[in-house]
Amino acid sequence: MPRRPENDCLPFLKALSDESRWNIVRTLVSSPDPLTLGDLASRLGLSDYNASRHTRILNEAGIVTVKREGRFKWIGIHSGFRKRLRTETDSELLDLGCCRFEFEQSSADSRGNKHLHKNATIPNLRSMSDPARYLMIGGFLGAGKTTAVAAVARHLSDAGKRVGLITNDQGRELVDTKMLRSRGFATEEIAGGCFCCKFNSLVDAAARLDEDAAPEVFIAEPVGSCTDLVATVTYPLRRIYGDRFSIAPLSVLVDPMRARRILGLEAGQNFSEKVVYIYRKQLEEADLIVISKRDLLDEAGEAELRSALEREFPKARVLAVSARTGEGMEDWFSVLESEDQVREIAMEIDYDTYAEGEALLGWLNATVELTTTGEIDTTPLLQQLAREIQQRLVSAGAEVAHLKMTLSPDNAFAGEVAVVNLVRNDFSPEMGQELDEPIEGGQIILNLRAEADPEALESIVRESIATVATPECRLSLEHLERFRPGRPVPTHRDA
Numbered sequence: 001m002p003r004r005p006e007n008d009c010l011p012f013l014k015a016l017s018d019e020s021r022w023n024i025v026r027t028l029v030s031s032p033d034p035l036t037l038g039d040l041a042s043r044l045g046l047s048d049y050n051a052s053r054h055t056r057i058l059n060e061a062g063i064v065t066v067k068r069e070g071r072f073k074w075i076g077i078h079s080g081f082r083k084r085l086r087t088e089t090d091s092e093l094l095d096l097g098c099c100r101f102e103f104e105q106s107s108a109d110s111r112g113n114k115h116l117h118k119n120a121t122i123p124n125l126r127s128m129s130d131p132a133r134y135l136m137i138g139g140f141l142g143a144g145k146t147t148a149v150a151a152v153a154r155h156l157s158d159a160g161k162r163v164g165l166i167t168n169d170q171g172r173e174l175v176d177t178k179m180l181r182s183r184g185f186a187t188e189e190i191a192g193g194c195f196c197c198k199f200n201s202l203v204d205a206a207a208r209l210d211e212d213a214a215p216e217v218f219i220a221e222p223v224g225s226c227t228d229l230v231a232t233v234t235y236p237l238r239r240i241y242g243d244r245f246s247i248a249p250l251s252v253l254v255d256p257m258r259a260r261r262i263l264g265l266e267a268g269q270n271f272s273e274k275v276v277y278i279y280r281k282q283l284e285e286a287d288l289i290v291i292s293k294r295d296l297l298d299e300a301g302e303a304e305l306r307s308a309l310e311r312e313f314p315k316a317r318v319l320a321v322s323a324r325t326g327e328g329m330e331d332w333f334s335v336l337e338s339e340d341q342v343r344e345i346a347m348e349i350d351y352d353t354y355a356e357g358e359a360l361l362g363w364l365n366a367t368v369e370l371t372t373t374g375e376i377d378t379t380p381l382l383q384q385l386a387r388e389i390q391q392r393l394v395s396a397g398a399e400v401a402h403l404k405m406t407l408s409p410d411n412a413f414a415g416e417v418a419v420v421n422l423v424r425n426d427f428s429p430e431m432g433q434e435l436d437e438p439i440e441g442g443q444i445i446l447n448l449r450a451e452a453d454p455e456a457l458e459s460i461v462r463e464s465i466a467t468v469a470t471p472e473c474r475l476s477l478e479h480l481e482r483f484r485p486g487r488p489v490p491t492h493r494d495a
């Protein structure tokens with residue numbers, strides 16, 4: 001006989017009796033950390049207004065907490081409500097007293113909190129009429145992936161194809177997502193861990209894009225410190241969803257200057273051995289090694305790098321392209337559009353060394369609010385901030401992997417965003433996009449990845465912001481997270 005609802009159960013049931021609110025709770029239950037309201041809205045395809053309205057109702061019912069940090073609202077599961085959840089092998093059981101619900105558990109988070117390697121759940125993906133093309137463009141931090149993704153997406157959409165992009169990072173508030181959305185592409189972000197550890201989120205992201213934009217081509221950019229993507233992402237995709245995707249060969253981009261140093265063709269500051277292990281593993285599993293930024297190389301330099309790559313990584317074909325000038329891109333497009341990845345035995349990898357290499361990298365994401373007393377030019381401001389950070393990294397002997405920042409003006413129209421990047425300590429910060437007009441206020445998103453303690457990165461960023469700020473141009477740090485990536489625990493591994 002069913003039990004009578006207990007009184008304290010009714011507010012929960014009332015709040016949960018709406019599909020959007022149910023989905024919000026399901027998403028939060030499977031997320032190891034709170035999510036921003038904006039992130040929740042985009043994951044669930046809700047407007048900001050509706051996400052905010054539903055969250056308020058859930059908050060009033062004691063199901064979620066809402067914490068304001070600057071301009072962000074962080075939404076998490078209320079500790080009292082969490083007590084009603086029990087973890088089973090593949091799911092979370094919610095016991096309200098009157099009835100029980102089952103939430104499918106998400107994949108493992110990158111910090112290894114949950115290990116679903118053995119009993120991984122398999123999300124549903126609506127059957128697509130034709131298999132969608134799945135392209136993955138990998139490569140080390142700063143190799144030029146996002147720039148290349150934008151160029152490939154532009155080429156495909158100019159050819160009349162619907163394209164959906166998936167970005168990925170260990171943290172939240174991503175410059176890459178901001179940049180790609182500013183170019184008008186449907187983009188989903190998987191934050192808080194790499195694709196291999198968030199396989200289900202990758203599939204969910206594809207499903208969301210499919211609902212919104214019905215892409216014929218998905219382009220995924222994995223985290224630049226990740227490897228073993230063939231065994232943990234593309235082979236499982238083929239095995240589980242083989243009829244829905246046709247998978248292109250894995251492209252791995254290399255920044256030519258960084259690659260020349262790693263392969264010993266040139267002297268200069270470099271990463272330590274275990275970080276280089278990851279770099280080399282990325283190349284070892286590549287079907288195509290794509291030398292990016294070809295415009296930075298002369299012919300002799302390109303030929304030397306090409307032959308070193310061919311010698312050391314004989315399995316891969318080597319191409320050289322410049323997403324900036326378009327050189328060599330046609331050859332790459334034709335492989336991406338016409339060839340399928342060939343199934344081979346996956347490479348061997350030592351996860352201990354891989355994890356130690358990842359843990360040597362410090363990760364910092366921050367948002368900075370900009371308030372001014374008049375109009376200011378954004379290019380000198382971003383360049384100065386980047387140079388301040390660069391000088392302090394150099395003094396600390398911390399090799400930068402990638403420093404990238406966007407600046408969005410308040411009340412910006414879509415597409416208005418300035419971008420600055422730095423990919424080596426001995427390079428100059430470069431503007432990737434500039435704003436045409438001076439601004440009177442805005443927001444900076446800052447992503448820094450370097451071989452250094454995250455605490456040291458925080459001090460460097462705080463000091464640099466303080467140095468650049470003036471009474472006419474105030475910079476206030478609204479949100480900052482910094483960490484070392486945890487041990488990768490893939491959801492699947494098909495060797």
Ligand SMILES: Nc1nc2c(ncn2[C@@H]2O[C@H](COP(=O)(O)OP(=O)(O)OP(=O)(O)O)[C@@H](O)[C@H]2O)c(=O)[nH]1
Nearest residue numbers: 141142143144145146147224293322323324402421
């Ligand atoms: N000269 C030149 N620079 C390029 C080219 N492609 C990318 N870059 C620059 O390389 C830097 C890094 O580019 P991104 O596309 O952000 O690199 P990424 O691999 O996505 O970086 P992460 O996501 O941080 O790993 C930026 O300053 C780009 O403008 C190119 O073809 N030529």
Ligand SMILES: [Mg+2]
Nearest residue numbers: 145146176221
């Ligand atoms: Mg990127």
